[in-house]
Amino acid sequence: MAIVINGTDHPIPNDPRMSLLDLLRERVGLTGTKLGCNQGACGACTVLLDGERVLSCLTLAVQASGRQVRTIEGLAGEGLAGEGLAGEEGPLHPLQQAFIDHDGFQCGYCTPGQICSALGMLEELRRGEPSHVTADLSAGRTALTREELRERMSGNLCRCGGHNGIVDAILEYAEKGGAA
Amino acid sequence: MIPFSYSLAANEQDALARGANGTARYLAGGTNLVDLMRQDIERADALVDISRLPATIEETAGGGLVVGAAVRNAALAADPRVRARYPMLSRALLAAASAQIRNMATVGGNILQRTRCSYFYDVAGSRCNKRSPGAGCDAIGGFTRYHAILGASDRCAATHPSDMCVALVALDAIVHLEGATGRRSMPLADLHVLPGDTPHIETSLRPGELITGIEIPSCPAAANSTYRKVRDRSSYAFALVSVAAALKVADGKISDVRIALGGVAPKPWRAKRAEAALRGSAPGDDAFRVAADAELADAAPLEGNGFKVSLARNTIVAVLGGLAGEAA
Ligand SMILES: Cc1cc2nc3c(=O)[nH]c(=O)nc-3n(C[C@H](O)[C@H](O)[C@H](O)COP(=O)(O)OP(=O)(O)OC[C@H]3O[C@@H](n4cnc5c(N)ncnc54)[C@H](O)[C@@H]3O)c2cc1C
Ligand code: FES
Ligand code: FES
Numbered sequence: 001m002a003i004v005i006n007g008t009d010h011p012i013p014n015d016p017r018m019s020l021l022d023l024l025r026e027r028v029g030l031t032g033t034k035l036g037c038n039q040g041a042c043g044a045c046t047v048l049l050d051g052e053r054v055l056s057c058l059t060l061a062v063q064a065s066g067r068q069v070r071t072i073e074g075l076a077g078e079g080l081a082g083e084g085l086a087g088e089e090g091p092l093h094p095l096q097q098a099f100i101d102h103d104g105f106q107c108g109y110c111t112p113g114q115i116c117s118a119l120g121m122l123e124e125l126r127r128g129e130p131s132h133v134t135a136d137l138s139a140g141r142t143a144l145t146r147e148e149l150r151e152r153m154s155g156n157l158c159r160c161g162g163h164n165g166i167v168d169a170i171l172e173y174a175e176k177g178g179a180a
Numbered sequence: 181m182i183p184f185s186y187s188l189a190a191n192e193q194d195a196l197a198r199g200a201n202g203t204a205r206y207l208a209g210g211t212n213l214v215d216l217m218r219q220d221i222e223r224a225d226a227l228v229d230i231s232r233l234p235a236t237i238e239e240t241a242g243g244g245l246v247v248g249a250a251v252r253n254a255a256l257a258a259d260p261r262v263r264a265r266y267p268m269l270s271r272a273l274l275a276a277a278s279a280q281i282r283n284m285a286t287v288g289g290n291i292l293q294r295t296r297c298s299y300f301y302d303v304a305g306s307r308c309n310k311r312s313p314g315a316g317c318d319a320i321g322g323f324t325r326y327h328a329i330l331g332a333s334d335r336c337a338a339t340h341p342s343d344m345c346v347a348l349v350a351l352d353a354i355v356h357l358e359g360a361t362g363r364r365s366m367p368l369a370d371l372h373v374l375p376g377d378t379p380h381i382e383t384s385l386r387p388g389e390l391i392t393g394i395e396i397p398s399c400p401a402a403a404n405s406t407y408r409k410v411r412d413r414s415s416y417a418f419a420l421v422s423v424a425a426a427l428k429v430a431d432g433k434i435s436d437v438r439i440a441l442g443g444v445a446p447k448p449w450r451a452k453r454a455e456a457a458l459r460g461s462a463p464g465d466d467a468f469r470v471a472a473d474a475e476l477a478d479a480a481p482l483e484g485n486g487f488k489v490s491l492a493r494n495t496i497v498a499v500l501g502g503l504a505g506e507a508a
Binding site for chain 2: 059
């Protein structure tokens with residue numbers, strides 16, 4: 001079995017100690033996903049595993065066997081693979097563009113994790129999942145207020161304090177009907 | 181991390197066979213075990229991956245739920261039955277960690293997660309009776325803002341960090357176990373043990389034993405329940421104090437009440453004394469305060485966490501007041 005990373009099969013490493021993060025960065029050469037704390041506390045390493053946002057630093061690569069991993073490199077030019085514009089060569093994903101338009105970053109280190117996390121978050125919201133700040137747990141749908149967004153994105157730290165731009169970017173993308 | 185072998189358990193029997201083997205460990209979401217192995221606090225020769233075992237949430241004949249050990253924290257929090265019948269459980273889960281971690285973390289792993297005591301984590305610089313039995317404890321006499329005020333010993337004052345378990349002990353949850361000698365069940369409240377002279381012994385689990393699931397009995401009072409977590413920042417932080425509570429009032433009297441505390445003890449702390457003080461009495465702030473004081477009468481704060489006594493009292497009173505609403 002292989003790990004499918006942005007649509008391409010990759011072999012499972014022989015050493016089970018290798019994290020999914022190290023596999024991405026050191027073996028596959030996808031350095032968009034960032035190493036921050038390496039202990040689950042910052043969110044810089046967030047990727048989508050079968051569509052769910054997870055921390056690649058605490059996931060052993062071998063645990064992703066047979067599953068789909070999506071990283072920041074897999075977002076640009078999405079859906080254009082048939083036209084030869086897949087991956088980094090294609091136009092930016094609309095959420096990437098929204099981060100640029102709203103100054104959603106300064107140094108950019110947390111950005112790939114923020115963007116992958118936001119895509120997973122919007123999918124959770126679409127499924128009607130509540131958050132810590134959702135007043136009515138029985139509601140099938142929750143509106144994406146700033147408060148909801150901040151709570152749902154609290155697993156992604158930004159040391160540059162770019163949060164207002166990050167929130168604006170995600171809100172704009174969501175309001176335009178953006179989906180994961 | 182020392183080298184280890186990895187295998188994916190095909191089913192529970194397969195997991196048990198592999199888990200019985202020497203220093204094998206079960207790997208679920210990995211959010212605690214991988215971190216602790218990387219820090220060299222936990223060691224294993226073999227990891228048995230149980231994260232892909234069936235993860236179902238099923239109804240019991242008595243109107244409760246049986247939750248598979250591999251169910252993710254996020255899935256349990258979002259389950260419509262949990263949200264409607266046991267809101268305090270959904271709220272406890274949603275107050276924990278981050279969305280990414282809740283997507284990975286399982287029910288079994290959450291129960292067996294280890295303390296976040298920073299002296300426990302400081303392998304190079306601190307003594308810890310959990311890591312090295314008999315070595316001594318550098319937390320006691322050190323920075324104790326996050327440590328226990330109830331149930332600790334002079335060997336260890338580390339707290340159990342789980343939010344989920346606080347709601348589950350209030351709900352009288354049962355843990356289902358399977359091991360070499362067969363199946364057994366016990367109240368979750370009996371699984372974790374107090375440190376006493378042996379803080380390295382944290383549960384009554386037998387070697388190689390697998391948590392297969394938890395059972396949450398029917399609890400009509402829990403439809404009116406909540407979880408309040410007080411922490412140093414409003415999200416993505418462990419509890420200073422947390423309160424899970426359910427309250428049912430009939431004819432002006434408390435007919436059922438459940439209270440459990442987090443962040444204050446080495447295990448999820450069921451507040452039996454407070455419950456006993458309240459059952460049958462009229463709801464109101466004075467009654468809530470007397471009950472909270474009864475629970476906290478034995479509190480033995482350390483130098484840095486005396487604030488937790490009044491914080492716990494005030495949080496209990498506020499949570500019960502909110503649940504009583506007009507009835508108080
Ligand atoms: C940054 C950070 C913040 C966090 N914040 C919070 C918080 O605010 N509140 C909170 O409650 N938690 C918090 N957590 C802890 C988190 O909830 C736990 O790490 C998680 O629940 C563990 O589940 P897991 O499936 O990943 O367990 P694993 O890491 O896979 O396993 C943990 C332990 O359980 C054992 N195990 C797992 N499943 C079974 C089973 N079925 N039978 C027998 N043994 C088993 C493993 O062998 C291991 O010893 C936080 C974690 C991190 C990294
Ligand atoms: S690097 Fe994974 S959470 Fe910080
Ligand atoms: S932009 Fe620098 S850490 Fe977020």
